[in-house]
Amino acid sequence: LRGMWAHLASNRMGGGVGSRFGEGESQLEVDRRMVRKRITSIRRELAHLSEVRSLQRESRYGSGMFKVALAGYTNAGKSSLINRLTGSDVLSYDKLFATLDSTTRKFELPEGREITVTDTVGFIQKLPTTLVEAFKSTLDEITGADLILHVVDASSPEFEGQIDAVHDVLDQISAQDIATIQVFNKCDMLDDDTKAGLKRRFPHAQFVSAKTGEGIDALVSAIAASASASDVKLDVVIPYQRGDLVSLAHERCHIISENHEADGTHLQMLVSPAFAASFEAFAC
Numbered sequence: 001l002r003g004m005w006a007h008l009a010s011n012r013m014g015g016g017v018g019s020r021f022g023e024g025e026s027q028l029e030v031d032r033r034m035v036r037k038r039i040t041s042i043r044r045e046l047a048h049l050s051e052v053r054s055l056q057r058e059s060r061y062g063s064g065m066f067k068v069a070l071a072g073y074t075n076a077g078k079s080s081l082i083n084r085l086t087g088s089d090v091l092s093y094d095k096l097f098a099t100l101d102s103t104t105r106k107f108e109l110p111e112g113r114e115i116t117v118t119d120t121v122g123f124i125q126k127l128p129t130t131l132v133e134a135f136k137s138t139l140d141e142i143t144g145a146d147l148i149l150h151v152v153d154a155s156s157p158e159f160e161g162q163i164d165a166v167h168d169v170l171d172q173i174s175a176q177d178i179a180t181i182q183v184f185n186k187c188d189m190l191d192d193d194t195k196a197g198l199k200r201r202f203p204h205a206q207f208v209s210a211k212t213g214e215g216i217d218a219l220v221s222a223i224a225a226s227a228s229a230s231d232v233k234l235d236v237v238i239p240y241q242r243g244d245l246v247s248l249a250h251e252r253c254h255i256i257s258e259n260h261e262a263d264g265t266h267l268q269m270l271v272s273p274a275f276a277a278s279f280e281a282f283a284c
Contacts, residue, residue: 065252066115066227066272068107069142071170072151073162074121077185079103080210081151082119085220104141109224111254118145143175147226149219154184154198154207179229181206181222188212228254231270236282239264245278 070078086105104118118141142148150166152159163182170176182202187195188209199207206222208215231254238245246265249255254270264282271279 066113066147067145068115068117068147068149068223069145070117070119070149070151071142071166071175072149073153073156073166076151076153076162077210078119078151081149081183081185081208082117084210084213084216086117109227110220111224111228112250113224113227113254114251115223115227139169139173142170143173143178145175145178147223148175148178148180149223150180150182152182152184152205153186154195155186155189179226181219181226183208183219185210187214227272228270231272232276233268234271234276234279235266235268235284236279237261237264237266237284238279238282242282245282248275248278 070082072078082103082105086107104116106114107117108114120139120141148170150163152163156162167176182205184198184202184205184207186209187207188211190198195207199205206215206219208219210216233256238249242264246267249267249269249271252272252275256268256270257266258268259266266284
């Protein structure tokens, strides 16, 4: 950019002899064309990225995996939290809109079931409609989720206003009815009395520290409970030649017991409605 505009410092919009607009004006128009071309190029890139993200989402949705999306005010620590949960290395900066694109990671619950966890752009107060449109690709990850983790910076003196701002955006994108767990992050920065007061005010919330790992096990348990809330219990014997279904059960279901019998693998398990039809033919 410095090189693009350097000529303006010397020309100062000056005119040349016999010219109608002057050298400065002519160069300014060249610069405008360059900026317009760059804007057009960026728009094409964003449109392509949106198409790619849409295909990725369709693939995940078709898999039937339980989908978790992190939402929260900017700098609430969402990226740090997904790093702690999944052991990944997602970009994590303490600045506005550090995460502009969504990042999805697989995560295995203690029961063995795989889910996806997606980080999203940080919200701000009175998020303009134009920004809602600009971030449509990442916000679509929220509207397509089975569970939202609403991450709150517990150390911020403005956390109540930030909670309201997040609720406003969730309303804008029609995500207000999706199951939500409120997660107060950065609890390592609170004294015991402040933390105890928050727990009394928000009895159904989770209190964690992505930095130290405090409360992460309890949060994972809450996610697992939500993932299995609509499960049905099945008792099946899967023929040995259908090893693909046994693998599917281990990856997508909660196995209660497993035994190898003469006719096949005997499983008692909790299955989400998305997969129940795959196993019903082998029910005992």
